Amino acid sequence: MAIQWRNSLGSAVAGALIVSAGISHVRAESSAQPGAGWRISQLAGASEGTTGARWAAISGSGDVVALTHDGDLEPGAPANPGGRPNAFRLPNGGAWRQLSDTRAAPGGAAELDHTTIDATGDAVAFRSRADLVGANADRSAEVFTWREAGGLAQHSRASGASAEAPVIGRDGRWLAFWHSGDL
Secondary structure: OEEOOEOOOOOEOOOEEEEEEOOEEEEEEEOOOOOOOEEEEEOOOOOOOOOOOEEEEEOOOOOEEEEEEOOOOOOOOOOOOOOOOEEEEEEOOOOOEEOOOOOOOOHHHHOEEEEEEOOOOOEEEEEEOOOOOOOOOOOOOEEEEEEOOOEEEEOOOOOOOOEEEEEEOOOOOOEEEEEOOOO
């Protein structure tokens, strides 16, 4: 099945797009010829996890996808037998990489969502209640980033308050989010 995306002028649109259809989460990729159509391919099997992919984001270049998933997408990564949400990254033609590990978080504190990615796919931001780097003992919702050159970091800290809706800048240097605490 080929899907042709067109802009308001009727011209074919090149690039990449995330499409979600029920439990199947798929990636539409542009074909080798710009304007020749789109190919739909599945990102993760429907049997992976219990709720599947959430909060999918795609880099500006269209080469990298980041999302939240509760399955074991990366072979050999920290096991996720509890079906906890974690952040993952998938470069075009590459393999899944797990960016977080929420295994140690108690029940409701495993929440991880609002995944966002920079233009090149080298930086991913998300919100989590887990204590991912040892600085969120009260399990409040805080903002974290993962960078290709630097790993995981926490960017907000306010006991008893919560962060919401992180957005990472196109160049990966800036991070914006709302927080109910006094930072």
